[in-house]
Amino acid sequence: MSDTAASDDGEAAAVDAEEVRHVAELARVRLADDEVDEFAAQFGDILEYFEALDEVPETDREEELVNVMRPDEIEEGLSQEAALANAEETEDGFFVGPKVS
Amino acid sequence: MAADINAFVTEATIEGDADADGPLAGATVAVKDNISTAGIRTTCGSEMLADYVPPYSATVVDRLTDAGATIVGKTNMDEFGMGTTTETSAFGPTRNPVDTDRVPGGSSGGSAAAVAAGEADVALGSDTGGSVRCPAAFCGVVGIKPTYGLVSRYGLIAYANSLEQIGPIAGTVEEAAAALDAIAGDDPNDGTTRDLAEVEGADPDASYAAAADGDVDGLTVGVPTELFEGADERVVSTVEAAIADLEAKGAETTEISLPSVEHAVQAYYVIAMAEASSNLARFDGVRYGHRSDADGNWNDSFAETREEGFGAEVKRRILLGTYALSAGYHDKYYEKAQDARAWVRRDFEDAFDDVDVIASPTMPVLPFELGESLDDPLRMYLADANTTPVNLANLPAISVPAGETDGLPVGLQLVGPKFGEETIVRAASAVEDR
Numbered sequence: 001m002s003d004t005a006a007s008d009d010g011e012a013a014a015v016d017a018e019e020v021r022h023v024a025e026l027a028r029v030r031l032a033d034d035e036v037d038e039f040a041a042q043f044g045d046i047l048e049y050f051e052a053l054d055e056v057p058e059t060d061r062e063e064e065l066v067n068v069m070r071p072d073e074i075e076e077g078l079s080q081e082a083a084l085a086n087a088e089e090t091e092d093g094f095f096v097g098p099k100v101s
Numbered sequence: 102m103a104a105d106i107n108a109f110v111t112e113a114t115i116e117g118d119a120d121a122d123g124p125l126a127g128a129t130v131a132v133k134d135n136i137s138t139a140g141i142r143t144t145c146g147s148e149m150l151a152d153y154v155p156p157y158s159a160t161v162v163d164r165l166t167d168a169g170a171t172i173v174g175k176t177n178m179d180e181f182g183m184g185t186t187t188e189t190s191a192f193g194p195t196r197n198p199v200d201t202d203r204v205p206g207g208s209s210g211g212s213a214a215a216v217a218a219g220e221a222d223v224a225l226g227s228d229t230g231g232s233v234r235c236p237a238a239f240c241g242v243v244g245i246k247p248t249y250g251l252v253s254r255y256g257l258i259a260y261a262n263s264l265e266q267i268g269p270i271a272g273t274v275e276e277a278a279a280a281l282d283a284i285a286g287d288d289p290n291d292g293t294t295r296d297l298a299e300v301e302g303a304d305p306d307a308s309y310a311a312a313a314d315g316d317v318d319g320l321t322v323g324v325p326t327e328l329f330e331g332a333d334e335r336v337v338s339t340v341e342a343a344i345a346d347l348e349a350k351g352a353e354t355t356e357i358s359l360p361s362v363e364h365a366v367q368a369y370y371v372i373a374m375a376e377a378s379s380n381l382a383r384f385d386g387v388r389y390g391h392r393s394d395a396d397g398n399w400n401d402s403f404a405e406t407r408e409e410g411f412g413a414e415v416k417r418r419i420l421l422g423t424y425a426l427s428a429g430y431h432d433k434y435y436e437k438a439q440d441a442r443a444w445v446r447r448d449f450e451d452a453f454d455d456v457d458v459i460a461s462p463t464m465p466v467l468p469f470e471l472g473e474s475l476d477d478p479l480r481m482y483l484a485d486a487n488t489t490p491v492n493l494a495n496l497p498a499i500s501v502p503a504g505e506t507d508g509l510p511v512g513l514q515l516v517g518p519k520f521g522e523e524t525i526v527r528a529a530s531a532v533e534d535r
Contacts, residue, residue: 020420027378027423028385028400029416030408039417045479046421050367053437061443068292082156086389097387098402 015043106196108215112174121169124279131221134175137256146178146190149410159256161284168283176211189414203468206239208232213240229265231488234500238463238512249495250295253288261376264492274530278309303520312523313530318351323456332465335506343503361444368441369489378422453518463500463512501529
């Protein structure tokens with residue numbers, strides 16, 4: 001959605017129904033029509049409030065982060081039965097998902 | 102009583118180790134319903150996970166039962182932890198035991214309500230932007246948000262990993278601290294936990310419960326003007342009276358300034374929503390959780406499953422997080438939020454050069470009436486002004502009852518430096534009996 005990207009002049013990002021539908025599609029969440037309208041109005045208010053982040057100075061983000069490593073050792077894990085127990089549909093020890101296309 | 106306030110989603114028992122001794126032996130513990138319990142459904146307050154039964158327990162649950170505590174049930178919460186009132190739960194709102202027309206706060210509202218109503222001695226909550234401290238303040242009990250990395254999150258169903266910690270709620274500072282003693286410590290199953298023996302300045306043998314000795318003589322308390330501005334006057338005067346009590350017991354107070362916190366709520370919501378949009382992508386109806394009956398291809402089925410399984414606030418946060426991370430907006434929202442986070446962290450670090458703890462109201466408002474804020478998400482977000490800076494800075498904080506105004510509880514928040522849990526416990530224990 002770079003074609004609709006916010007301008008640099010700090011103008012509040014108004015959100016229309018089409019934009020809500022587009023984001024919902026990206027996020028794989030279906031919305032009812034009345035939800036789309038409600039969200040468009042609420043997102044306008046919330047994003048306008050987020051605009052204040054423009055005032056935040058660029059800040060040095062030095063952090064003392066280190067990777068946590070460990071040897072890769074085989075341990076007991078979940079049984080296949082336990083791993084599949086919460087799935088709606090399984091077959092021969094596999095999860096069954098919807099059609100890909 | 103339990104049915105009246107709706108504190109529990111599921112009442113079920115996991116017996117503690119009968120041979121254990123120590124402060125938690127025989128204690129009853131209520132566990133927030135986003136913390137996994139083997140064989141007991143764990144719903145996250147969501148239709149999506151209404152029938153989900155974890156095959157394993159969270160590390161914190163095992164540690165509590167090993168310490169002799171008995172789990173008595175899973176507590177109601179805002180759906181996936183997203184809310185400040187416990188009204189976004191798919192299992193109905195929890196009511197505040199102090200005034201049942203009001204919300205208990207959130208998102209760990211069922212946990213705080215269970216303790217306040219005497220349904221459990223101790224409860225576990227999770228705190229991403231205030232979700233332990235807010236309900237503790239609203240229900241008149243004690244809640245601790247530990248330093249990032251002190252408590253294992255193995256088995257916590259993730260919402261915003263860079264911000265959240267599991268923390269205890271109890272009727273007294275000492276009981277909450279004893280529960281923290283039991284659950285704290287590194288865990289090979291959570292790479293973000295820290296071994297205190299390797300943390301500079303931390304005490305690996307610390308007893309948080311022993312720190313609840315009320316001795317604040319010589320303690321320096323910073324009072325940041327920004328966290329009092331805009332708060333309800335009744336809240337401010339109650340909190341100021343509690344701070345005066347600390348002074349009367351030998352603490353010294355000094356006014357400080359944390360200019361960055363004016364941007365904390367915005368930064369918090371951008372980061373939390375962005376992380377939520379990624380974390381909640383796992384709920385596709387295939388491996389666990391609700392699955393739609395809809396025909397159609399993967400994308401249609403996925404979208405339909407999530408339409409049916411998620412409530413409005415969860416959808417709002419997933420969509421706004423997706424928006425904030427999308428091309429053209431990433432730099433404007435997410436990058437600026439990370440700048441704000443670093444700024445908040447630095448502000449607190451600078452403040453702790455001069456003070457031992459930082460005091461403020463936990464919540465700038467009194468408990469909302471049920472339904473009052475549900476249709477106005479932004480208003481709900483703004484109530485998190487004083488709690489979210491602490492998560493952005495990875496710091497420990499405690500909410501302790503400061504007193505009541507108009508018959509409603511007010512919480513005093515005490516924030517400490519990283520791994521400074523003993524200091525905030527000590528300070529809180531000095532004011533809890535006022």
